[in-house]
Amino acid sequence: MLTIGLIGGIASGKSAVAQAFVKLGAVVLDADRAGHAVLREPPVIATLVDRWGPGILTSDGQVSRSAVAKIVFAEGSESERLFLNRLTHPLIAEKLKTELNLLQSEGHPAAILDAALLLEAGWDRLCDRVLFVDAPQSARLERAKGRGWDAAELARREATQLPLGEKKQRSTAVIENGGTLDDLNRQVKAFWLAWIPTDVNS
């Protein structure tokens, strides 16, 4: 099984690329979703409440991700973000490894690991290839607005990640997502044909 890590700027289209791979026969692991599952684990909830108080909980006792985002992406909050990362990243890594082993045993041709923080967290060690999804800042902002984020939220989060140039340079290949979804699907198909053994494709 080939494991392909997907990185790129926020709202560059990583999930759209992942879905294009799924249509061709790949399975997707979403690190954001694995992170959300970790935030539902009672020991994690208790540790976060110890640090930031019960104000980070929703009325039903779950972690409010928007409340935590306000804390960890605020200016000068690096120590709080590192605290969250040190708590959650090893747990996310365990989930990803377990899931990848399962997918491998099921005989899937490819697994796509959609993880914005792939390089920062060292999860590229789990991957055979790393694909960088490139999209102009203006397109990314438009797409981010669709999920209720303004330019400031996009900039705050992006400032906490490795510079895009470095992410791109450390990738195996680049996929351009400044055009239509059809353009994107065509490029994904080309990578699939080049990277996945022909017996799967025939």
Ligand SMILES: CC(C)(COP(=O)(O)OP(=O)(O)OC[C@H]1O[C@@H](n2cnc3c(N)ncnc32)[C@H](O)[C@@H]1O)[C@@H](O)C(=O)NCCC(=O)NCCS
């Ligand atoms: C901070 C939290 C509560 C915000 O939740 P929210 O639903 O608003 O965002 P979501 O999890 O969907 O992430 C969206 C994007 O934000 C960025 N982001 C998330 N966490 C971080 C982080 N610790 N550092 C930098 N960027 C981050 C990524 O680009 C990610 O794709 C949540 O992201 C979290 O628990 N983060 C720590 C775990 C983690 O690193 N997850 C990302 C794995 S790729």
Ligand SMILES: Nc1ncnc2c1ncn2[C@@H]1O[C@H](COP(=O)(O)OP(=O)(O)OP(=O)(O)O)[C@@H](O)[C@H]1O
């Ligand atoms: N080429 C495109 N044309 C039109 N819409 C697109 C295109 N690429 C992505 N989108 C849309 O833009 C939005 C953001 O894309 P997507 O969710 O794939 O980004 P992402 O990189 O996974 O985001 P995040 O960084 O938050 O994980 C989605 O609604 C998606 O359908």
